[in-house]
Amino acid sequence: MGKRHESIGIKQVIRFEWMQKTVNLLLAGLDAKKIRQELHEFLADKKGNGSKGERSDQTRTFAVNNLMKIWVSPESELMPLRDASLSFMRENSSMALAVHWGMISAVYPFWFNVARQTGRLLALQEQVTQMQIIGRMKEQYGDRQTVSRYAKYVLRSFVAWGVLKDSKTKGCYEKAPVLCITDGNQAILMLESALMAAPEAKGILRLLLNNPAFFPFRFPEIAGDFVSRHNSRIEVVRYGLDEELLKLRD
Known part of the structure; x- marks a missing residue:
């Protein structure tokens, strides 16, 4: 299990609706090759900030690879969790956000650890800053530029999912309703x-x-x-x- 826990893996914002699209394709019975193709078409003009615009092949491929690894072809040890989560999602679509949170946390522990540091700080104060969270992540993963950059993508993903809110101060966040x-x-x-x-x-x-x-x-x-x-x-x-x-x- 070591390699999965040491890597970062998330190199851009992962939006909730992209996760939902992936699951819908999976529930529709499409095979992995077709799902990958559909995701490339779906993300062709969708950016991580929610706006529309042409994306480079590289950034689109990064996003598709993330989505495929989370839901379509996770590591073998994660398949039982994936199957159970998919089954639950089929019957309880209203709880999709929590199911997606579980899967992305299992596949990319970096997401889980950014969330853990965010939650710890929010338990102590009303607002948290990007730099506070990144500082704690560097203690865990080392003082690498990639840690800072990719932690920002995860935090922006939290905002896109609606679990964090931007405050009036740039780089500062507030907790959303639980x-x-x-x-x-x-x-x-x-x-x-x-x-x-x-x-x-x-x-x-x-x-x-x-x-x-x-x-x-x-x-x-x-x-x-x-x-x-x-x-x-x-x-x-x-x-x-x-x-x-x-x-x-x-």
Whole structure:
């Protein structure tokens, strides 16, 4: 699982409607080759900032590759999560944003980690700055120019998805209203995505439910027994008086 956790992967803004288009093509039964072709046509005149205009072949290809890797052809270890997420999406289209968040977090842990740093700061203050978040990301990934540039793309993606709002000050963000997750099965899928995003592939249930990377959402109360009954890919280990550890099965 190491390579996925060390790489950044997201080299431009990924808009929510692009993710939705990809899933709709997948649900329509198109094969990977046809989906790739359709996405190239769909993105031919769509830019990351939401405006219309001609894009270079390179930037369009980067976006298509991201979308394909998230939903159409993720790594083999992510396929069970992808299939379960797709099945859930088929029956619960109104909760698409949360499902997309889970998949992109699992495939690109860099997204999850930008979200985690953003959520941590928002728990302490009303507004966060781009530079605060980037500073924390450099502590984790190293002081590389690419970290700064690509973290900005993820933050702009958050704004495009509507989970962050631009403040009156440039490079400063405010939290948007949270989305309540009421379906326990969806909550478990998102917990699984968090385990996939973690190099150690495990975490304490209580902390996962309150992980700052899920700052746009509010989860229901979930017990380890419920997780065990509804997801065979996650093992629940109890220790201490009331702690429950979740870990991905080998």
